[in-house]
Amino acid sequence: MKRNVLIIGAGGVAHVAAHKCAQNNILLGDIHIASRTIEKCQAIIDSIKEKDNQCGPGRIVAHQLDALDVEATKQLIHDTNSQIVLNLGSPFLNMSVLQACIETGAAYLDTAIHEDPAKVCEAPPWYNNYEWKRRDACHKAGITAILGVGFDPGVVNAYGRYAVDTYFDTVDSIDIIDINAGSHDRYFATNFDPEINFREFTSTVWSWEDSQWKANKMFEHKKEWDMPVVGTRPTYLTGHDELHSMSANLNVPNIRFWMGFGDHYINVFTVLKNLGLLSEQPIRTAEGLEVVPLKVVKAVLPDPASLAPAYTGKTCIGDLVKGTKDGKPQEVLLYNICDHEESYAEVGSQAISYTAGIPAVAAAMLIADGAWDVKEMKNVEELDPKPFIELMNRIGLVTRVRDSQGDRVLDPYAESVELAEASLHTDSNH
Structure with a gap:
């Protein structure tokens, strides 16, 4: 130990x-x-x-x-x-x-x-x-x-592994979907370190398509998903950490990451980027001061931790996995719902x-x-x-699964055993 x-x-x-x-x-x-x-x-x-x-x-x-x-x-x-x-x-x-x-x-x-x-x-x-x-x-x-x-990357990686091992014979795609349906009382803020947050979106967006890397532009590809609890939300194809290991370890030809953004976030982001204020490269002011524009933006935005007291609503993050089982198309969503106010009350x-x-x-x-x-x-x-x-x-993050059998809390051990036994039963009948 x-x-x-x-x-x-x-x-x-x-x-x-x-x-x-x-x-x-x-x-x-x-x-x-x-x-x-x-x-x-x-x-x-x-x-x-x-x-x-x-x-x-x-x-x-x-x-x-x-x-x-x-x-x-x-x-x-x-x-x-x-x-x-x-x-x-x-x-x-x-x-x-x-x-x-x-x-x-x-x-x-x-x-x-x-x-x-x-x-x-x-x-x-x-x-x-x-x-x-x-x-x-x-x-x-x-x-x-x-x-x-963390969660993404982290939990979504585990969801991908569990789905591949448990529900499918072959897997064609994993779409990781991250929706924050919450709201706070600030004009504009990021939910974690602004410098790290913006760096994810200011250059090439990489996705894993047909077993190779595909370069995209931020906000180039939009898709609406109907997710549990939070409903139908717009998302955009985004590059993200987990794609870079899951593509190497899961043998799935298509792995994409979709993040929800509202129009207000996109508008502010676009203005900041077009003005050069999201650059990570240092510049010199007329007064001779050397500054990094992105760090200046970080300094004037709210500390993400300060958002917590006024945050309401919920997040929904999960993996939508598609493939085949016993020769038939199969679709499974593994996901978590988290409440901003409940999180604040606890920690x-x-x-x-x-x-x-x-x-x-x-x-x-x-x-x-x-x-x-x-x-x-x-x-x-x-x-x-x-x-x-x-x-x-x-300890606080409950996983649910939605598939053709309905929507339920996932008991990972029991579900694996039940599906394995069902598979054995089917094979014996053949």
Whole structure:
């Protein structure tokens, strides 16, 4: 068993993860939260105490850390005796934190692909540009490293694996659909770090079509989906992290990511982009100051965590999988519904952070008890999805399935057994 968790980052996802670690600290042990700004870490601890979310005795401690400093990160891992590191800060930190874990023996988890601040939308597959280059090092050191274990990427990867293994003989397509049907009281805001959010959309949109990469423009392809609870919503084909590992690991010829956007978001985004304000490249002002336009926009927009108190409505995120079973067309939707107000009542956060934070903690718990402590680098779809889905059902993110049999809560173990038995029965009749 592995114990004691170091959370790197103090944003919205780290906030949720810290609350959930505290709720499960009997298994996870001490909790340490580290960021460049120690006051933000302490504010999370104060929130845990205010919500009375610490389940059992144990330490919850704030630390100041520049996680780009590998030696400082290694020292903090040693000093706190942390055996699991949740990297929930900026994706610019991934390679530094991963290296610190390789050198100290701590398990590593993150929720997004590493990014180079000077590059946007590099050539796919993105993981091959960074994390996958450390596969051998993780294997040689016996280090468990689980990549992209938020919701998307993360849970949607597990949904894809579960669907392929459970419901189909052949799979033609996986459409990942992310709808935020919530609303807040700000003129314009992003639901997570504005810099990271905008970088996803300012260049090439990559999709996996006919077993090859296809380059698209942002907002070029629009599609409306009729989703549970939130209804029919417009979405746009978008490039996203999970496509870059699922395309390599699931042997599915078409994998696409669709994100919901309202007209207001698109209008503001378009103006900012056309003015050059979303550029990641530095410019010099008339006064001689060097600034990065994207960082300026980030500085003037609301902190995503500040949206939580006034956020209402729900999110719906899932995988619509199409293929064949017993020679007949089959369509299955695996999805989750999350409520902004309920998330805020429990942990003081909005649903976007809630859906990203819980999977990371569930993965940490599966490493702690050994189920996912695989001692090498893996993406989520390479791991058994059943314990992951079952655990999330218990700690706050319930998975549902909609197919020809109706709409129901997914019990991953029972459903797999029932379908396997039904298949055996059908085969015996033949």
